[in-house]
Amino acid sequence: MKFKNIQSRKIQGLFVIGFLGLWGGLLNKVVRTWPRLWGNDLGLSVRTFDILAVLGICYSLKMFCGPFFSLxxxxxxxxxxxxxxxxxxxxxxxxxxxxxxxxxxFSGIAFFVCTALLFMLDGNYSMMVIACQKDTGFENLRGLPESFCLNGYRAGMTLAVSGALFFSQCSWSWPMLYHYLAGGCLVVALSVLFFPMFSSLDLAPIQPFKGIGYNFFSPIKELLKHPQIRKIFLILMLYRVADHLWTPNQELFFLHMGFSKQQYSVQDFWNFWGSSFGIFVSGYCIQKFSVLRVMRWGMTGQLLVFAGLFWGSFGNSLGMLSCLCIFQRILLNFSLTSVFAFQIMTVNLGQAITQLSIFTALAHFNSQLVSSCSGWLIVHVGWSGMIFASMLACVPALIYMFCVSKDKNFL
Incomplete structure (x- = not known):
């Protein structure tokens, strides 16, 4: 009976992580993609949207907030x-x-200030959800909590994009969509506070405040003492360069290639199932093989898909582009699950939220600098040139991971 209770609590906790991930994915796309889609409807240039990547650097401010969320x-x-x-x-x-x-x-101080704050909130929220995979009773289930969390994130992202495109095509105004989402956030906030199904969150370690040195600098020093920390940071910073060059404007690419809003909303539904397949296959592979090997497989697959998208950008076959889009989502999420597992296995249980905030903040800072060039590349070298640059960006990460894999002492 005790074993069954433990198992039921773990299953409930996995669904909590999935739900929090779903809401996190929804908010992630709202912060990053809704302004682009709204601006596209207003006829703004894709170059204008690069300012979002610059504001997105505020996401990295979570490294200063992390220690306080465990106090x-x-x-x-x-x-x-x-x-x-x-x-x-x-x-x-x-x-x-x-x-x-x-x-x-994209005008007025209120828009830019609120958007910067939304990026910071998104960073903090995602950091807490990722930490839940480590410090709420799943430390022995490598790969499974990452799969639930990332599937939730992808479901939320799909809901945000396909839902927004569908309803905006049905003459719903963008302000109305924002109002409904604001109401949803309030309902979920109260649910997290008062519903007993979220009791697994109470398992997260609580740190007493013993000064900035103990609660902030000590976890950082311990992380930096890791014998392979330089290699770990470099892998994380190289790994998602291609993704962040392509992802910011991917929806606009398919709309540019001839998809209607409703066609792409249906396409994003199939993208979600591709994402789910990639996530669960990755979770299974992580149980059987090393995380670094799974990361290499995912990056190799992404390089091949970018090559296909580059070729497809010169044609008008929506069917081929649709298939390539699904394959790209399968391999991207195959990769991301392994990245999450890679981050989580490197941090300590009691200091997970602080150390993860540093990991993800530094990796994201690098990625946002890359994202800020995406619109500029599209304007100057076209969509094909931007996709080709994304393909080339996979190469340094692959080469470095092959070199690191020869080190028998790595992790």
């Missing part, structure tokens, strides 16, 4: 830190999304 709360707050901070972030999302709905896209 014990004052006695008058009757919630665990993980529940409380997740809920507060969702409430802040609700407020900022409401403000943005009244702003003019």
């Amino acid at each position: 014990a709360l004052p006695s008058w707050i009757p919630f665990s830190p993980r529940r409380f901070w997740l809920s507060m972030h969702l409430i802040a999302f609700s407020i900022l999304l409401t403000i943005i709905s009244f702003c003019s896209m």
Whole structure:
């Protein structure tokens, strides 16, 4: 009976991670993609959207916030830190999304300030959800919590993009979509606080405050003492360069190639199933093989798909582009699951949220600098040139991972 209770708690916890991931994926696409789609409807140049990548650097500010989200709360707050901070972030999302709905896209100080704050909130939220895979009772289930979390994220991303395209085509205004999402954030925030199904979040370690040195600098020093830390950081910084060059404007590419909004909303539905397949296959492979080997397989596959997209960008076959898009999602998520596992296996259980915030912040800072060039490349060398650059960006990561794999002491 005790074993069954433990198993049921773990299953419930996995679904909680999946749900939080779903909402995180939804918000991730709302912050990064909805302004591009709204701006595209207004006829703005794709070059204008590069400012989002610059504002996205605020995502990396989470490295300064991470240590505080594990600290014990004052006695008058009757919630665990993980529940409380997740809920507060969702409430802040609700407020900022409401403000943005009244702003003019890509003009005015209010739009840029709110967007920068949304990027920071997105960074903090994703960091807490990723940490849940490590510190809420799943440390012995390598690959499985990552699969649930990433599947949730991809489901949320699909819902955000396909839903927005479908309803905007049906004459729903973009401000109305923002209003509905703001209301949804408020409902989820209250659910996380008060519903018992989220009790697995209470298992996250709570750190007493013993000074900045103990709670902030000590986890960083311990992380930097890892004998392979330079190789780990370099792999993470190289691995997603191609992804972040291509991903910011991928929806606009398919709309440019002739997909209607409703056609792409259906396409994104099939993309989701491709993503789910890639995630679960990756989770299985991580159980059987080394994480680094699975990462190499995923990157090799992405390089081949980018080559196919480059070829397809010169034609008008929507069927071929549709298949390539699905294959790209399969291999991208195959790769991302292994990246999450790679990050999680490197950090310590009690300091997961602080050390993960440093990992993901540094990797994201590098990626946002790359993303800020995406629109510029499209304007100057066209969609084909940008895809070719994404293909070439896979090569340094592949070469470095092959070199690292020869080190028998690596991880």
